[in-house]
Amino acid sequence: MPTIKLSGIHGILLDMDGVIYRGDRLLDGVAAFLDGLSLPYLFITNNSSRTPEQVAQKLTGMGIRANPDHILTSSIATAQFLRHEAPEGTPVYAIGEIGLNAALQNAGFVLTSEAPHYVVVGLDYEFDNAKLSTASRLIQQGAAFIATNMDRVLATEDGEHPGTGSIVQQVIDASGHHPLVMGKPERRIFEMAAARLGLSLENLLMVGDNLDTDILGAKQAGMPNVLVMTGVTSAEMLAIAPIGADYVIPALPQLAELLGS
Structure with missing residues (x-):
């Protein structure tokens, strides 16, 4: 197996669904x-449903040391972007779920259906x-249309379920407008991750399970990027x-061999 030169890799971005669990x-x-x-690493996920605190709690319960600062969700990326665009x-x-609502409220936005400046769409189980x-x-009526991500499906232990992209597509069809997308494969979420780690993009390795988001976005x-086969991409799809x-x-643990560690 080829070895990535460690002299060029100073940090790792790890997708979660289909990579970690x-x-x-x-x-x-x-x-x-x-x-x-x-190497320093950051978890980066398009799943907008949970807060970083909830994700960290889930990881801790699985035996993985994590804190909210180690986690960048598409909801946090969305709130961070909008905070640069609009005042408190x-x-x-x-x-969306609590992950999106909390991110927006913590950034100083007021959640309302009365004359909003933005319509933000994330994963919503209801x-x-x-x-x-x-x-x-x-x-x-003129509100700007923002989507946390366009993932069509969400990988779970019992198979694939409709993702945020399925909801966003319905809004596109109904409104006749297309959104500005925040999550992978859009560059801005990778730039936010790099800034949090204090590294440049070319010195970060992206590890994910989705060709259309993780790998395309990294490219x-x-x-540099690594695809793991434990998530949404099958061998047939890859071919x-x-x-x-x-x-x-095959799976994340094999990255140790790839890195030569």
Whole structure:
């Protein structure tokens, strides 16, 4: 197996769903790999449903040492981006779970359906026609349309479930407008991750399970990348994919060999 030159890699970005765990099941060998990892790393996920505190609690419960500062979600990236664009107190209509709502409120936004400046759409387990109608109407009235990510499916331990992208597509169809997307594969979330680690993009290794988000995003950002086969990408999908990863490994623990450690 080829070895990535450690002189060029100073940190690692790790996707979560399909890389660290699947649903509520920690993938084999992950905890031991992270314990032995000498490079700084950051968890980066498009899943907008949980707060960093909730994600850290989940990881801790699985035996992985983590704190909220180690976690960058698409909700946090969205709130951080909007905070640079709009002042505190700006009204926002949000479709999402606590992860998105808390991120926006903590950034100083007011969640409301009354004349919002933004409509922000994330993963929402209770998404319904009423929310779809409200979002569509507000966007057509001039609210800016923001999506946390466009992941079509979400990998869980019992298979794939509809992801944020499935919800966003309904809003696109209903409103006739396309969103500004925050999460992977968009460059801005990788830049936020690099800034948090104090590193440049070319010195970060992206490890993920999704060719369309993790790998495509890393390539567009000029980052070396590794695809793991424990998530949404099957061997059949990889064989016909229009893009390929720099390296492909069965699971995260094999990264130790790839890094030569």
